[in-house]
Amino acid sequence: MKSREKILSRILEHQPESTALPFSPEIQGNETGSLQIFTEVLTKIGGHVYQPGNLNIMKDQIRGLFPGKSRKITTLSLFSDLADTGWTIQSPSELKDVEVAIIGAHFGVAENGALWITEDQMKQRVVPFICQHLVLLLEKKEILSDMKQAYSRIGDSTYGFGTFISGPSKTADIEQSLVLGAHGPKSLHVFLLD
């Protein structure tokens, strides 16, 4: 017998009598999350949240944040005047010198400041991790209250790869001192638009 069959038959022999699943994923209560809570939570964990009012103000703010000539890429044609939209690569490691990446997020979660992003928004999976600074765009109305609603929104969609990002990359492994910028972005900037 192969290992697979041996393991499975031992499990079948040993598993206890069937018990019921308790949880039904239906939505209860209010679906919209609080913008204020989202902002508070995300700020507390090291993220920056902006409400620029309109696109032009937002572009000025991004220019102000990252004035240098370093490599900026985006997956949104909206920002073609700010960052490279036409980038194509053979290998993901070619993105090693990206200073700023600007991408969209599907929705945010108020209780933990997390934003849901899928592969189609990244173009390359490594983009939101390899850049030094990450800028995310989110529609104000796309803020949900908690993770239960988040998964209800995700539903049974297929995405190849998807991730919740909550704040900049961080570590506290050295004597519990919090340091932002472990292996991923050193800063996260979330722009909320109407």
Next chain:
Amino acid sequence: MNHSELARDFNKDEQRVDWHDETLFWIRNKRDKAAQAIPEWEQLRESASAIKDNVLSGLHNYLLEFESNALRNGIKIHWAQDAAEHNLIVHSILKASGIRQMIKSKSMLTEECGLNAYLEKRDIEVIDTDLGERIVQLAKEPPSHIVLPCIHKKKEEIGTLFHEHLGTRKGESDPLVLTAAARENLRAAFLSRRAALTGVNFAVAETGEFVVCTNEGNADMGAHLAQVHIASMGLEKIIPKRAHLGIFLRLLTRSATGQPITTYSSHFQKPREGQQMHLIIVDNGRSAQLGKPDFRNSLKCIRCGACMNTCPVYRRSGGHSYQHAIAGPIGAILAPNLDMEQHADLPFASTLCGSCTHVCPVKINIHEQLYKWRQEIVKKTGVPAAKEMSMKLMKNALSDPALYRLAGKTGRFLLKYAPFTINNHFNPWYQQREMPQAPETSFRSWYLKHQK
């Protein structure tokens, strides 16, 4: 050396043990604050526990469901009965692509399997990329905590390690500077390694995807840059539905560190275009544990580490004193399943206070299982003669009122007039304790007197 001997060593540095104790309890307090901010917290624990019960009761079919969905997603599935088979599979995957260097994010399972040592013997270099794990790897030590691998190390020691291995300035111990040096150094590794191994926090039967949680982003940096992604998972990591992640991700990090969620919760459903994605499902004693009604509950563990942070013994003995990949209360009930005689000391490394059970997000009855393991171990290996003798004497005294009163009287007399007969180096009880003040009289005689 057993747990208590190693714990005694750890306690020789009083300042360090105080720091360790207080820091872990500070994290436990952060966990409390995070939990109390969620009104439905207890309901979440209840649901998580019930989902895991359901998983254990239907594990056979859930594993098959997961396998067929993952295969459809393009993930290659491997099955390993034990540590040796797991290591062999990893090695053969690397060999097939001619890879001699691999990076790895946190996986306690690979610690359990001794993967690093196995691969190094076969001339394959492994670099751990979680900062804490990288630090203990450079120090040639195992992690001492599943979430905080180098919690036993002081920044000055880390500074010395980094000076030796990463070329930081001598005497540099600023966490900011040291983290930046590690980032720089590991970036080069991320960019050049063709294989990355990650752990698995949750595997969803319904969708055939798996979820990996990190704060540093190291699992993602590794997986998305490498041509070969290997994920190793214990077979108990299955959850039935994607929507259940909505419960577990709310509990996991709040219980672990008091954060509302990890920075990254990454869902791997399909390999990247042109990438190989392998997933190894590992048994290594788990299916046997499933057959033990008193102990199977331990398979519900989601590896948050809350039981360690709260444990008065763990906080004062350090993770290395457990001599097992998973230390602390949960480790003390998992380890005897792998080898009861080798780990016979661990279920005794507890006060049975129950704090671990109280904070467990999936409601594992940890302290009850510790007590049950003690009974199993005593039945099998017996107790030391001195302990057996003193228990017999105690039993006689406690079952005979006259003898009990005489013993009490003698004890009070000796403590008052001849304390050296009790407080001497033959009595281990007094090695780290102060003498109590002996009461003038017993409660019984006080009561009899005042009743009149």
